[in-house]
Amino acid sequence: MIKAQLEIQPIEEVQSLKSRTYDALKTAIGGMKIYDPGVELRLDERALSLQFGVSRTPLREALAQLEQEGLVRIAPRRGIFIVRKTKAEILEMITVWAALESMAARLVTEVATDAEIAELHGLVDSFDSADIEEHMGEYSDANIRFHAAIVALSGCKLIGEITNGLFTHVRAIRQRTIFERDRARRSIVDHKEIVEALETRNGERAERLVREHTLKLRQHVEQFVQLD
Amino acid sequence: MIKAQLEIQPIEEVQSLKSRTYDALKTAIGGMKIYDPGVELRLDERALSLQFGVSRTPLREALAQLEQEGLVRIAPRRGIFIVRKTKAEILEMITVWAALESMAARLVTEVATDAEIAELHGLVDSFDSADIEEHMGEYSDANIRFHAAIVALSGCKLIGEITNGLFTHVRAIRQRTIFERDRARRSIVDHKEIVEALETRNGERAERLVREHTLKLRQHVEQFVQLD
DNA sequence: TTTCATTATATGGTATGCCAGAAACCACCG
DNA sequence: CGGTGGTTTCTGGCATACCATATAATGAAA
Numbered sequence: 264m265i266k267a268q269l270e271i272q273p274i275e276e277v278q279s280l281k282s283r284t285y286d287a288l289k290t291a292i293g294g295m296k297i298y299d300p301g302v303e304l305r306l307d308e309r310a311l312s313l314q315f316g317v318s319r320t321p322l323r324e325a326l327a328q329l330e331q332e333g334l335v336r337i338a339p340r341r342g343i344f345i346v347r348k349t350k351a352e353i354l355e356m357i358t359v360w361a362a363l364e365s366m367a368a369r370l371v372t373e374v375a376t377d378a379e380i381a382e383l384h385g386l387v388d389s390f391d392s393a394d395i396e397e398h399m400g401e402y403s404d405a406n407i408r409f410h411a412a413i414v415a416l417s418g419c420k421l422i423g424e425i426t427n428g429l430f431t432h433v434r435a436i437r438q439r440t441i442f443e444r445d446r447a448r449r450s451i452v453d454h455k456e457i458v459e460a461l462e463t464r465n466g467e468r469a470e471r472l473v474r475e476h477t478l479k480l481r482q483h484v485e486q487f488v489q490l491d
Numbered sequence: 492m493i494k495a496q497l498e499i500q501p502i503e504e505v506q507s508l509k510s511r512t513y514d515a516l517k518t519a520i521g522g523m524k525i526y527d528p529g530v531e532l533r534l535d536e537r538a539l540s541l542q543f544g545v546s547r548t549p550l551r552e553a554l555a556q557l558e559q560e561g562l563v564r565i566a567p568r569r570g571i572f573i574v575r576k577t578k579a580e581i582l583e584m585i586t587v588w589a590a591l592e593s594m595a596a597r598l599v600t601e602v603a604t605d606a607e608i609a610e611l612h613g614l615v616d617s618f619d620s621a622d623i624e625e626h627m628g629e630y631s632d633a634n635i636r637f638h639a640a641i642v643a644l645s646g647c648k649l650i651g652e653i654t655n656g657l658f659t660h661v662r663a664i665r666q667r668t669i670f671e672r673d674r675a676r677r678s679i680v681d682h683k684e685i686v687e688a689l690e691t692r693n694g695e696r697a698e699r700l701v702r703e704h705t706l707k708l709r710q711h712v713e714q715f716v717q718l719d
Numbered sequence: 720t721t722t723c724a725t726t727a728t729a730t731g732g733t734a735t736g737c738c739a740g741a742a743a744c745c746a747c748c749g
Numbered sequence: 750c751g752g753t754g755g756t757t758t759c760t761g762g763c764a765t766a767c768c769a770t771a772t773a774a775t776g777a778a779a
Contacts, residue, residue: 279567279732281555308761318734320548323761324555327509331556339507340740340761355649362594362650366586421583422590425653507762536731546764551731568731568770720779727774734767744757749750 280317285325287315289431292334297345297435298490306335306343332428348432350490354481356429361477363426364410367417368457368473372466375416380461383412387454402447409454413461413473439488446483450476508545513553515543517659520562525573525663526718534563534571560656576660578718582709584657589705591654592638595645596685596701600694603644608689611640615682637682641689641701667716674711678704 288311296302308326312319326343329335336344348356371380386409414423453476460469516539524530536554540547554571557563564572576584599608614637642651681704688697 281732309759319761320733320735324552324732327552327555328559331559337761341742342760352649355647358594358598358647359591359649359653362590363587366590370586419583419586421580421587425587509762537729547731548763548765552762565731569772570730722777722779724777725775727772729772730770732767732769734765736763736765738761738763740759740761742757742759744755746753746755748753 280321281324284315284317284322285328288325288329289334292329292345293431293434295345296438297347298439304345304347306345308343334431347490348435350485350488353433353436353488353490354485356433357477357481357484360426360429360433361474361481363422364413364477365470365474367414367419367422368461368469369466370417370419371413371461372464372469374418375461377462379416380458383409383416383458383461386412387451387458402451406450406454413457436484436488436490439490440484449479453479508549509552509556512543512545512550513556516553516557517562520557520573521659521662523573524666525575526667532573532575534573536571562659575718576663578713578716581661581664581716581718582713584661585705585709585712588654588657588661589702589709591650592641592705593698593702595642595647595650596689596697597694598645598647599641599689600692600697602646603689605690607644608686611637611644611686611689614640615679615686634678634682641685664712664716664718667718668712677707681707 297304306326308319308322312322315322326335326337330337334346336346338344386405389405410426411423414426453472457469457472457476460472525532534554536547536550540550543550554563554565558565562574564574566572614633617633638654639651642654681700685697685700685704688700
């Protein structure tokens, strides 16, 4: 008997306007260069409700969530403003990131399989310190994926959620970060060391390397990024 | 000319109904024994709006924020439910806590003054391992304040915000945690060691001690707390 | 008696309108 | 010309009404 397997796919769960508006707003804000001078940070409820084609109610609920998340600030009867993080706040975020990702690295040495760890090579080995300059974009992407992979392999979803939230904010200053060739080169070296520590199941060392690696970024941002 | 200085004080800023409702809901949920069996986890919008004396609009905005924070889950057209964290999620929270507080300890050794560190003694020394049994309540409070103090002295506000958020959730299972005399005794020993590491500005050691101390709690919860 | 279809109801989702406070505008007066 | 008081307007806060769907209730058929 031929099994005409029916291709079942979850019923298209039409999300509420609130959550769709939330996503749309978050994406829109993420795409703005909010740290460029002269950018309009104010959001107009009524204008937004027209642009999104929804009423103010679900829009306001979405805004309330974004406020809770720290992306916007709602000043009663004054306006709704996209939040520009101060440099100090960005540095704190990187500090928290260092704490979480180093813990993640420790967890990786405890719970990940050899095969999983081996896959990290793909995100590191392909970059030769020689032609880094020409592949800055690719490197930047792979860099992000490398860190995300460590968090994922740790198996701790909460760490993933929090670092994702932080990334939303830190990403906004990405364009203002000077990517020196030299820093990229050293970064790759760090990554290779980290992979090695993970492979040898050296939790202490992996934790320390990841922490120091991220704190280097912190140091770099503190020194070279101008925000306020 | 006599200056009759007018005593100016900031006008009492009446908060919005949304934020007051948010606070009230959060407090109310925090006061519920949500992990006891048979507790009603469903929230009725209309009933709540009557109880709080506000319309559904600000109430729903408050609920949207609580949803973002993970305290409630809003199931479209199904209902609004207080979230019971699974044991696995609680363990993840403690893991994150360990990561953040150990980083905080490291920061304390770098930025806190001797005087500030010295104040930690007040939260530790007063407890003698002899009469611990009779002062379990006080110890429990001082325990919380000790950990909060380390976070505060680190100067990293973000760590404080996140750990506070975690505490909101973990507090709910507090009543289900068995406080053995022995664990409390060992905990005090740990605390004294931590203070000593902070005083000697031994960042590596302070970080490790705090991490291990919190991971002991994780281990204990994993072993003795039944939730699901 | 059981089951299934139909209907009623309850509950969250959304739209809309009005209100209050803040800011912008303007006219009047010194 | 500048400042002050009043007025208008703009904007978010809140209440209410209606809508859509999930669930419960009901009744008819097997």
